[in-house]
Amino acid sequence: MAGDLVTRPGHIQFGDLLLGPSTPYRWTELEGWEDTTGTDSGNVNRADGHGAYPGHLLAQVRTVTLDGMVLRTEPGRMSSVVRELKAGTALRDDELPLVIKLDDEPPLLCWARCLRSAIPVTAGGYAIGVVTDGALQFEATDPRRYSLIEQHVEARLPVAEPGLDWHLAPGPERLTYPMEFGAPGSTGTVVAVNGGDALAHPLITFRGPVALPSLMNLGTGEAIEYDIELAPDDVLLVDTAAGTVTLNGTASRLYTATARSVPEQLFFLARGTSSLAFRAAPGSTSPRAACSLRWRSAYW
Numbered sequence: 286m287a288g289d290l291v292t293r294p295g296h297i298q299f300g301d302l303l304l305g306p307s308t309p310y311r312w313t314e315l316e317g318w319e320d321t322t323g324t325d326s327g328n329v330n331r332a333d334g335h336g337a338y339p340g341h342l343l344a345q346v347r348t349v350t351l352d353g354m355v356l357r358t359e360p361g362r363m364s365s366v367v368r369e370l371k372a373g374t375a376l377r378d379d380e381l382p383l384v385i386k387l388d389d390e391p392p393l394l395c396w397a398r399c400l401r402s403a404i405p406v407t408a409g410g411y412a413i414g415v416v417t418d419g420a421l422q423f424e425a426t427d428p429r430r431y432s433l434i435e436q437h438v439e440a441r442l443p444v445a446e447p448g449l450d451w452h453l454a455p456g457p458e459r460l461t462y463p464m465e466f467g468a469p470g471s472t473g474t475v476v477a478v479n480g481g482d483a484l485a486h487p488l489i490t491f492r493g494p495v496a497l498p499s500l501m502n503l504g505t506g507e508a509i510e511y512d513i514e515l516a517p518d519d520v521l522l523v524d525t526a527a528g529t530v531t532l533n534g535t536a537s538r539l540y541t542a543t544a545r546s547v548p549e550q551l552f553f554l555a556r557g558t559s560s561l562a563f564r565a566a567p568g569s570t571s572p573r574a575a576c577s578l579r580w581r582s583a584y585w
Contacts (some may be wrong), residue, residue, distance in 0.1 A: 287384055295306050297312070304421075309356055315352075333454060345428065347428035348424050353417075355417050356421060361412070361414070396425065396426075397424055400423065429483045438476070440473055441572060441574065475563070476558055479556055487580035488526075490514060490578075491520070492515070492521075494516060495565045495569045497510065500563055525553065
């Protein structure tokens with residue numbers, strides 16, 4: 286699990302490798318973690334005046350560098366400690382969780398790859414078990430940082446409440462107590478909280494049986510909707526970060542998006558609280574139908 290080894294301020298976990306206090310790998314400086322990343326500007330120069338028309342600003346990749354690393358071990362064992370470090374930071378095509386805890390506040394994570402490691406080699410350092418001025422460099426293609434806790438909410442289709450049962454007794458009409466209000470209904474709405482300062486892209490799951498499933502952000506009016514009928518065991522997975530829609534984990538159903546559906550990557554959770562409504566075609570009333578969201582609070 287991401288960050289399961291992180292327990293103290295100064296701990297950094299990359300995959301299964303732990304750096305920082307109580308480990309052979311200490312560090313003194315961290316660059317790029319709290320810095321603003323570079324941006325790609327969509328500004329368009331004005332043809333008939335000064336300046337430009339403002340466009341979208343898109344964050345570039347985040348580069349995180351650990352400088353001033355000190356490796357300590359028993360004399361004569363430095364090579365094994367370096368090999369362990371090299372194995373944990375080897376070049377790879379996929380990204381691993383990079384979890385960093387700076388103080389007593391909860392740690393944050395991003396997904397990254399280690400692009401470069403620098404371990405100075407001196408005969409004296411290896412002999413006595415101390416190597417200084419090492420460095421590691423990581424790159425995260427998604428520059429946002431996330432909370433470790435993944436949140437989850439689930440909505441069912443709206444169901445009206447049955448109302449009050451008056452319990453009229455036989456004979457002369459009179460009330461009997463306690464009166465039953467019946468099972469509570471369902472509004473089909475849920476609340477999602479993004480505690481960070483960046484946009485969070487949720488992973489959305491529709492489960493059948495349901496036809497024309499949709500999810501609307503009641504605050505913005507934006508919705509995703511799919512012209513598809515899901516059987517009781519069907520699962521439609523919408524990855525709003527990747528912009529993909531898959532049925533039962535394999536078949537793409539991106540083409541089923543209706544005209545009122547926004548592009549998946551534009552359906553996000555803004556900072557704060559978002560109210561969302563799960564809806565379907567008239568006649569879709571199965572209590573088994575569900576829409577769930579999973580997300581993490583996102584931070585710049």
